[in-house]
Amino acid sequence: MIDKFVATAAQAVADIRDGATVMIGGFGEAGSPIELIHALIDQGARDLTVINNNTGSGHVGLAALIENRRVRKMICSFPRTANSTVFPELYHAGEIELELVPQGTLAERIRAGGAGIPAFYTATSVGTPLAEGKEHREFDGREYVMEPGLTADFALIKCQQADRMGNLVYNKTARNFAPIMAMAATTTIVQANQTCAAGELSPEHIITPALFVQRVVHVANPQQESQLVAQGRQYP
């Protein structure tokens, strides 16, 4: 029998090892799997390469993972956000690496990685500092740069509803990077607001099919990052 439900967030992230590459879903707080990130902080893995659009805010979630010195390198498009001080301070101190990637290129690199495509060409960033040192090639009179696909050892994502097979549906713009990160990671770990029996989700409505998901943790009433930040909370 296929059953991807795991009892706790701690169990779900237990085998993330030092030096792993981890994709973390979310665009700002929308879709951020904050309970899984906190479980990863408790677990203690360090020297991580983390792929996320941003770098978190306040002192919770992704920002807390960075603040607790677990992250060696961030791959992201926009490391500055309102209330984001942790990453800028470490970056200025030379204590964290940054690979800055245009947002659409980041998304397509993840999609390509998940689709078995090692690299692709895009016109994005041609003529800018972010294209320097990259292979250029002309197609039909227009110049493009080559960008490599991205894969990861783990993806931590959040969804609205999941069944035991690992089929997922999302909530509004909290979907963002989660479906493609689920494709690109060897082990995709999901925190689901709700769970349901197999067959309950309409096959016409499933966004992430089961084979992209390895583990599902039920986290009812997840914490909201902006509320924690407003309360001045810090994790741990």
Place this chain on the structure above:
Amino acid sequence: MTATRFKGWNREQMAARAALDIPDGSIVNLGIGIPEMVARFVPAGREVLYHTENGLLGMGPPPEPGQEDPELINAGKKPVTLNPGASFFHHADSFAMIRGHHIDICVLGAMQVSEGGDLANWSTGAKDAVPAVGGAMDLVAGVKTIYVITQHTTRDGTPKIVAQCSYPLTGKQVVSRIYTDLAVLEVTDTGLAVLEMAPGLNLDQLQSVTGCKLYPASSLCEGANQ
């Protein structure tokens, strides 16, 4: 410069002027800041579908206070609403819409725009700044028509419309039109054409606060602005 700064169009008027150039039925992506205001001024009778790159087509106006949903936001991470016919999609599909030329118009802010249509709007190149690019490079490379809304000069009077951008580029030869507090400019093969000027301004005055040569468009009639 000791001359007092000419008072041209305000932010709302700049946004309203750009909105006039958005045809009925357009698919439009609006950047953060003054570009966001364009949606408020699209003339009655035109239906426009707003795309936001974090995965929503059919974005509506900001919600009433108390109705905000942290999982329904725009690319600026501000709460929004849905218009009838809206749809959600993941980030790779969202940028396929952009990169694949499925978005008609994008309106962006600028730090500098060159006479050839180069745009700089993501970095001053300062060594101590944390670089952040977001989706700007994808938008200018993929959207069919790029409009820029910006003040004509910086606060200290330095031209933002220049011969060559000194800041790192977002994209080369990507801008079609520029809407400033002083003028509407079109990027042409022969340089920047002045389509309109703020009431009371003449071409010499406009030229004096611009960092490259301007040409009057054939349609420009000085002093006859509405």
